[in-house]
Amino acid sequence: MARKIRVLIAKPGLDGHDRGAKVVARALRDAGMEVIYTGLHQSPEMIVQTAMQEDVDAIGLSSLSGAHDVLFPRVMELVRKNKMKVLVTAGGIIPEEDVPTLKKCGIAAVFGPGTPIDDIVKFHKERLKAKH
Amino acid sequence: MALSLKKKGRGNPSRVTRRNTTRTKKAAATEIVETADRKAGYKNLSWMETDTVYLPSADFTYDDKLGLPGEYPFTRGIHSNMYLGRLWTMRQFAGFGSAFETNERFKYLLSHGETGLSVAFDYPTLYGYDTDDPHSEGEYGKCGVAVSSMEDMTALFNGIPLDRVSTSMTINGPASIIWAMYLGAAESRGFHKNMLRGTIQNDVLKEYIAQKSFIFPPAPSMRLVIDTFEYGMRNVPRWNTISISGYHIREAGSTAVQELAFTLADGFEYVRQGMERGLDPNLFVPQLSFFFNAHNDFFEEIAKYRAARRIWAREMKETFGLTNERAMKLRFHTQTAGCTLTAEQPENNIVRVTMQALAAVLGGTQSLHTNSLDEALALPTEKAVRTALRTQQVIAYESGIPNVVDPLGGSYYLEWLTDEMEERSYRIFDEIALYGGVIGAIEKGYFQKAITESAYRYQKDVDRRDRIVVGVNDFTTDEPLDIPILRLDPKGRDKQIARLRKLRSTRDRSKYDAALDRLRKTAEGESNTMPAILDAVKAKATLGEVTGVLREVFGEYREQRII
Known part of the structure; x- marks a missing residue:
């Protein structure tokens, strides 16, 4: 039997808004995935290290403080440096005009406010189908 | 006492309801969506079920529950003249x-x-x-x-x-x-x-x-x-x-x-x-x-x-x-x-x-x-x-x-x-x-x-669309967002750091040391920390430095992860 999809939900930076991250974590878990939540106040280095240790298929980055422009690309840099094959998505308060930059550095999707959780579940199932 | 008339039996299954169709701009142009009957058993945001209509309650005692505005138990407000005296x-x-x-x-x-x-x-x-x-x-x-x-x-x-x-x-x-x-x-x-x-x-x-x-x-x-x-x-x-x-x-x-x-x-x-x-x-x-x-x-x-x-x-x-x-x-x-x-x-x-x-x-x-x-x-x-x-x-x-x-x-x-x-x-x-x-x-x-x-x-x-959020899960449009976004001064951080470094290099070092020393001793003891904190910030200690002393004395809190 194929192993379950493993997802790390991560809160980079000092941002304490964890409602969205927790709701998404619960939804992915209810959809049959294995979810690891980093908790708050993680540096990009800590997130990538956890992702490697836990051998996850996907990382979901959540930020509502506006620090995404600095912290998300840093995570992607470390993902590349470590040659990780991992699907990275983002969520939170992220202005539309920042989305192209985030996508260019390798973030597969940006889920803004109002995204139905089912869309996030489907996205992960579809993109990670080949592996499982 | 509330009437025990629950909202029931009003839903007519043959009606067009909005459960199945999201009303996008496109849909609205081609079909007319009838006003649907509301689902029975409305629940407020605390998932409390409400009755259809409310009547005077038999055990309602005005003085006990309400009292005059400005009077105990202040249910009607803390001022007798409320906003007539002063607006919020x-x-x-x-x-x-x-x-x-x-x-x-x-x-x-x-x-x-x-x-x-x-x-x-x-x-x-x-x-x-x-x-x-x-x-x-x-x-x-x-x-x-x-x-x-x-x-x-x-x-x-x-x-x-x-x-x-x-x-x-x-x-x-x-x-x-x-x-x-x-x-x-x-x-x-x-x-x-x-x-x-x-x-x-x-x-x-x-x-x-x-x-x-x-x-x-x-x-x-x-x-x-x-x-x-x-x-x-x-x-x-x-x-x-x-x-x-x-x-x-x-x-x-x-x-x-x-x-x-x-x-x-x-x-x-x-x-x-x-x-x-x-x-x-x-x-x-x-x-x-x-x-x-x-x-x-x-x-x-x-x-x-x-x-x-x-x-x-x-x-x-x-x-x-x-x-x-x-x-x-x-x-x-x-x-x-x-x-x-x-x-x-x-x-x-x-x-x-x-x-x-x-x-x-x-x-x-x-x-x-x-x-x-x-x-x-x-x-x-x-x-x-x-x-x-x-x-x-x-x-x-x-x-x-x-x-x-x-x-x-x-x-x-x-x-x-x-x-x-x-x-x-x-x-x-x-x-x-x-x-x-x-x-x-x-x-x-x-x-x-x-x-x-x-x-x-x-x-x-x-x-599940049991709750409608207008514009999000119903009454949606495809039009692109068109509102201006506030952007910060991109050099702001560098300027702030330069000011901070200047402050640290020009302050009276002995006054600063003495103030932080006193703060540490106060934190380790039991007396009120406010006077020592005031002295420290007046001696130009920064927020990070004062908090740093307290972090050393008090330790830091880590929360358990709950999802």
């Missing part, structure tokens, strides 16, 4: 970038008729880090203004008459340090402590419960809070030494009832610990204030504020035995619910905010922040903030609502709902008691779990 304070939460940029925004707001200030600090400041600390990477000036020193604080209020304008500061972990910077900056401009009016949020309990910008473990955090109660009572008598906050609990996903009960339970804990310190509650409790959310369900919110006042008054008088009536009056600030703002069709947010602000005014708030339409997207622009302020002014000056005290008092539905919220709160107090009180419940994750549960349940309701 229009206080917009603002802050971004540097102290200089935020000072301009403050002056802009005051010039447009705002009547009080409210400071939003950036994340590093909330955690007691200076802008150049490695932890601050990426966060400078984003969620608020960066204040790393008394010098920054002075710049923040430059030109603002601190004896005439009251200032609220959303700061918790390092509240006493930021307050000391404010007191020091005011003093250097000739404003004596006893003329200053304002509020520090200073509510660490709700940080562990919901907002998560905690620094120290609960015990030393509570000590710092009680230190400010004591210091304020003796030296800054017109200052609210705490704003016990339900706002963030609600934003994190709680229901209205949970917001009410958790917040009041926190309030009781502060009173209890202040009394344990030996402070006279009749003196320090009048300086405690509250902060609630104004969410979407109109009557539920109004009932929440009324129940809050009644419970607080009863508990202060009957359980805690207070005799000073001022200590029984629950005074509160309200902010409209940020989490109800939608990124989709952001103009609709103006309407939401108007309804929420109305609930706050009809619920008898003392001050109010109205959110801006663009806040689900980014920090608000000047124009968006102005519209939010204008919303309050329209309510105040055009609607006629403030011209009568508690105009909804006696509404059968509202009084039933107020009683119901009170009763449900007491059930929650009993649950908290089973954990040995608020701190025990925090340590065992009771609040955090309850909030996470409610947030998830709500999201599932929305995803």
Whole structure:
């Protein structure tokens, strides 16, 4: 039997808004995935290290403080440096005009406010189908 | 007594309902969607089922439940003449970038008729880090203004008459340090402590419960809070030494009832610990204030504020035995619910905010922040903030609502709902008691779990479209977003760091060393930390340095991960 999809939900930076991250974590878990939540106040280095240790298929980055422009690309840099094959998505308060930059550095999707959780579940199932 | 007429048997299955079709612009152009019957069994945002209509209750006793406005138990408000005497304070939460940029925004707001200030600090400041600390990477000036020193604080209020304008500061972990910077900056401009009016949020309990910008473990955090109660009572008598906050609990996903009960339970804990310190509650409790959310369900919110006042008054008088009536009056600030703002069709947010602000005014708030339409997207622009302020002014000056005290008092539905919220709160107090009180419940994750549960349940309701969010899961459009976004000065961080380094290299080193040394000794001992903190910030110690000393003495708090 194929192993379950493993997802790390991560809160980079000092941002304490964890409602969205927790709701998404619960939804992915209810959809049959294995979810690891980093908790708050993680540096990009800590997130990538956890992702490697836990051998996850996907990382979901959540930020509502506006620090995404600095912290998300840093995570992607470390993902590349470590040659990780991992699907990275983002969520939170992220202005539309920042989305192209985030996508260019390798973030597969940006889920803004109002995204139905089912869309996030489907996205992960579809993109990670080949592996499982 | 409510009629037992439940909404049932009204749904006609042959009708076109909106369960299956999302009304997009395209759909609306090609088909006419009939108005559907509403689903039976409406539930408010606390999942309370309501009846169809309400009648006078047989056990309603006016004097016991309501009393006159301005009289115990203050259900109808804390002033006999309410807004006829003085309108609520229009206080917009603002802050971004540097102290200089935020000072301009403050002056802009005051010039447009705002009547009080409210400071939003950036994340590093909330955690007691200076802008150049490695932890601050990426966060400078984003969620608020960066204040790393008394010098920054002075710049923040430059030109603002601190004896005439009251200032609220959303700061918790390092509240006493930021307050000391404010007191020091005011003093250097000739404003004596006893003329200053304002509020520090200073509510660490709700940080562990919901907002998560905690620094120290609960015990030393509570000590710092009680230190400010004591210091304020003796030296800054017109200052609210705490704003016990339900706002963030609600934003994190709680229901209205949970917001009410958790917040009041926190309030009781502060009173209890202040009394344990030996402070006279009749003196320090009048300086405690509250902060609630104004969410979407109109009557539920109004009932929440009324129940809050009644419970607080009863508990202060009957359980805690207070005799000073001022200590029984629950005074509160309200902010409209940020989490109800939608990124989709952001103009609709103006309407939401108007309804929420109305609930706050009809619920008898003392001050109010109205959110801006663009806040689900980014920090608000000047124009968006102005519209939010204008919303309050329209309510105040055009609607006629403030011209009568508690105009909804006696509404059968509202009084039933107020009683119901009170009763449900007491059930929650009993649950908290089973954990040995608020701190025990925090340590065992009771609040955090309850909030996470409610947030998830709500999201599932929305995803199933059991709850309609206009523009999000119904009445959607495909039109692209077209609203301007506020951008920060890209060189702001470098300038802030340069100022900070200059401060560190030019200050009187021996004075600074002595002040930090004294602070460390005070923190290690048991006496009040406020005087030593004041000395330290006046000796130009930065926020990060003062917090650093306290971190070394008190340790840091790590929360358990609950999903």
